[in-house]
Amino acid sequence: MGFLFSTPKVEEVLQETRRLLKATKAAEAATILRRAEKKNVYHQDFPLLWSKIHTITGNLDARYESLEHFLSFNTTDVLHHLKVIDSLIEDRDFELAQHFLDRTKRRFPLSGLPHNAQAKLHCKEQDFEAAAQCLIKKQQYGRLDDSDIAILYEIRKGIAGKPQEFSKALFTSDQARGILRRFSYERFESLGIDCEFGFLQRHYGREPLSLFRWGAMPLQSLMTLFSQHFKGFASPETASLNLLFDAETGETEYRFIDTHYEYEAHTFFTRKNVGVAETETSLLPKVRSHFSLLARKLQEDLEDAEKIFLYKSDVPLSIAQCQELHLAMRSIGPCKLLVVMRQQNQQAPDHPLEIIAPDLVIGYVDYFWTDADNPKAPDPSLARWDHVIQHAYSHFIAHFPEMDIV
Amino acid sequence: MNVYEGVVHVFRTAFDNPNLELNYLMATGDIREWDSFKNVEILLACEEYFGFRFRSKEIDAIKTVGDLIEISEKKLASKTP
Secondary structure, eight states: OGGGGSOOOHHHHHHHHHHHHHTTOHHHHHHHHHHHHHTTOOOTTHHHHHHHHHHHHTOHHHHHHHHHHHHHTOSSOHHHHHHHHHHHHHTTOHHHHHHHHHHHHHHOTTOSHHHHHHHHHHHHTTOHHHHHHHHHHHHHHSOOOGGGHHHHHHHHHHTTTOOOHHHHHHHTSHHHHHHHHHHHHHTEEEOOSSSHHHHHHHHTTOOOOOTTTSEEOOHHHHHHHHHTTTTTTTOTTTEEEEEEEETTTTEEEEEEEETTTTEEEEEEEETTTSOTTOOHHHHHHHHHHHHHHHHHHHHHHHHHTOSEEEEEOSSOOOHHHHHHHHHHHHTTSOOEEEEEEEOSSSSOOSSOEEEEETTEEEEEESOOTTOTTOTTTTSOOHHHHHHHHHHHHHHHSOOOGGGOOO | OOHHHHHHHHHHHHTTOTTOOOOTTOBTTSSTTOSHHHHHHHHHHHHHHHTOOOOHHHHHHOOBHHHHHHHHHHHHHHSOO
């Protein structure tokens, strides 16, 4: 708390005030803000914090004034106005949130964003049909976007498989179906063996950061990586850069190599986009940090076990091999695994998944992009992949048959 | 320095452009050479600048500059003083 006796940094003031408000220590939070303001330290969020202090102390007039003060900083940005609504929803004052939301709608009649906020508010009030109606309305002002995904899921969960007029209309609309389909691709995390799934994610507008999206290692090394909990991955002793010429693109690209795990990945650093002063020696530390972060991220994902991990094998794997990979992953967390292989029988099955265990399934596609007989080469077999992905998504994540996006 | 200014500093350094201006809705691709590799560089620079580490879920939730600022603010606010 030493900063109270010198000029505090605005960041520290915000941090400390929010911490105190979380602990509902309004008097202490007010002292911090007052001292900062006396020393001319100010941030546009201070009035919002004051409003929270007044909420705790029950001074409702002062709270209203603080919110007005916050709005006065920016009268033209709808996002600034919606911050007040979010703050009031967070405080669970839905009545006042509705009041400010009505004002925002009047001020920004052509923006679809207040309808998103209205849907959020209806969800908090457990009125999921009204929330669905708001998202339908938002579509009239533009398109549903990523900010609507959480609300779509909340509505879907809220109506518990019993859609009525508006929710039925919402979930059968192209926009909602499209956005849910695109989002489903983000729930999958590629484990290799090549970039095909990375390009599928790009096709659906998702660009997740991932260790194996643009990189790969042999299956045995992958299992070792997991069973050794990423030990020594991208260490100075095993990491290097290799300059490779790609005859197809005519580009010379640095590839990142980890010799211990036989990992190789694109860096997208080419002779054209690195500075003339850059050398392999100067680039390597940057690239190592990059892949270390991605490895750390993957390890957390395996621990959290919320994503669906996807391993594409360009050679047929036995069930025992799939189980072995799954077991190695499970040494980190209780993961869900989808192994994708090429179907041997060209007759497409109705259900493209073979369920080995509740959290281990095998999916079959007709062609991989690099297969010599792929009629759509160099493109992936989009429809077939999507069939597998949506079925796996439904299998692993809650399934709502009435609004099935498959 | 507030989080917005910190993030601007990180971006200006990453893109080697001292005059770079940001807005909350900017996303990957909105600046020349802003690709997924640059995103990792920005995340690492933010971690070093603010003194915290992003969790995987937080990284996945960052779609825009506004998301990066908001998540950084929350992480700083939840840091034990």
